[in-house]
Amino acid sequence: MIILGVVLLLLGFLLKVSILYTIGAILLVIGLVLLVLGSIGRPLAGRRHYY
16 A cells, blocks of 8 residues: 555656545555554554555
8 A cells, every 4th residue: 555655646746647646645644554553563443464
């Protein structure tokens, strides 16, 4: 999810498409939150790790 967010951010920035930039930023933030919650061992939605 983090990699997809970064790719969409770059594509949105290079192609000047604001919707790709927005979706990429949202995916990046959600991916980072899930990564942090998974790394501290807090289960979220029944899963302890997110890949």
